[in-house]
Amino acid sequence: MHKEQTDNNFKERLTQLRESIDNIDNNLLELINKRLEFVQDVGKLKAKEGCQVLDSTRESQIFQRLLELNKGPLNEKVLRHLFTQIMAASRQLQRPSRVTFLGPEATFTHIAAMNHFGHSVEYIPQPSIRDVFNEVEKGTCHYGVVPVENSIEGAVNHTLDLFFESELKICAEKYQPISHDLLCKGGTIHDIQKVYSHPQAFAQCRRWLQKYLPKAALKECGSTALAAQKAAKKQGTAAIASSEAAHMYQLEVVASRIEDAAKNTTRFLIIGKDEIHRTGEDKTSLMFVTSHIPGALYKVLKPIADFGLNMVKLESRPTKHENWSYFFFVDIEAHIEDESMQKTLEEMKKLCLFLKSLGSYPRANEHKGSLI
Template identity: 55%
Template structure:
């Protein structure tokens, strides 16, 4: 019997069931057709907006508007659609709308399948061109010279090397923070099949192997472990070999067309890594924003307390403070602070005016929609 005949017989059998599967499937097809029509209608409207943006000189990416869309839809969602799934669906729809308005190039700390890459796809979807870079400095450089429209850089809790260099580069750069993104530091075991019993070889970067060793010893004790130069190379090997698997970050399975044979296989959980989207444009207020500042102070007693006093006096929520040694011969440290609010807020502007006399150097790194660590 031909394969098509078998499929047809199965469908006929389903149609005779009491639940009337064929009728339900027809309703699903009708809904799918409507969804397709509505998505194309949305993209045509986005195209018109893109034409207006071009006439007025506005940027294509509007992270405030995109944040508003996701918040509104999440609030309207009655289920059973999972909020995280909703988020991913509309990130891709928004990305497709951006691609119609103008092609976008995004630089990230490569190669593919790094957590920076996964954070970038979470922010921009799959309709942009991603350009891997060997260093954070190169990401800044590509965006500054206009070769890329945006860059995605790690800034906290990264497993891919030091992120303090990111903060240092803001002193040299005129780029702004346009958005933030939190990416879970978690690993999946990716393979062509979900059965652990067929896996004989596991490919992974050395850091991933080290963080998942206890799980591998328990569930795949007979598998051969092979270190790779990158998670992307590991995934490529798993795609070529049916009895092989790769360890990569959560979310990489969809990116490379593999199955997650096991999820969250790391031995110890870690806090999400915070990433920043950097670009040349300032972001308008969203109603719930974060402003990042950097400043240098004289190395004298009470200098930091005097600089922070205006923030307390203005009842501004100080979200974070971090210090970094500076190479400037006259200054000892830079301070980086995150404040709740937008630079357009009168209270933050007033606080900056009061900080400025105490600071040897003061710079606004940008205001952008504030996200929770689960986003």
């Protein structure tokens, strides 16, 4: 009798808790739809005034406010993922967005794009970084996502070079943790005779491959996703790619996280035609050429320190127009609307043969990790 009473109490309490959860779900659904109705009104106002749909400044402020309000137990990553999807749905209501990226699907660029824009937008893969720039410049796609540097392998030079030719702006940045898995169609690690992957992935997994697959032939591909496609066609072959690629191309994960160095991260840029307003936590990217005289670079960079700004990146690339002539790329923690940044630019212009702002945008935190 006692056990029967206990069972009844358990069932009754469980029913009550589930009813409470259902009521909250109902309220959440109603509130989300109410939010989207307001979003539609915002979209009509933006359309009337000719304003851009994506407002990185506003979205950055929303995330910052919600993270400060969150007292748990909701995990920060889950919070970011939930509201990324809600804001993606909001943008789609205002104007369906097309985002292009360095493909094919399931590349780390694709993953970074989905983490930034959510799953509601239309994604268009491209075979090269130049094609990503071209599609956004033509207006075929609203935004593009391209890799710009890796914490281990360094800068993606082709991306840097294309900014000289393009009038596109950097609208946002995204840090994506990179984790490599060994994928194959079936069998065990002992059956693998050939491994496909991108050259950078091979470089990042070199010690693991020497230890566990010393006799396997390594075949380079244009992307980790293309490597997964090849591995899916034949037994005895494998790919180094993402776990997302395993799901997409019906492969099995033979070994996880085979990269040699932990905390491997790639920085991606979201490129478009929007001018992004300041948030107070911003970054500005510049591109310039100095005179070919002693001390020229020092003189150009000196105003950054003089006006109390923090330089977080400096990269050089050959101009390709004249031997031993270089473009310099610099990232500064400030917004172009800041008075200190404007004064810095005024002084730098006096000392540069060429100076171009590549955009100001909200500064991403590389330690936040993936949103999905």
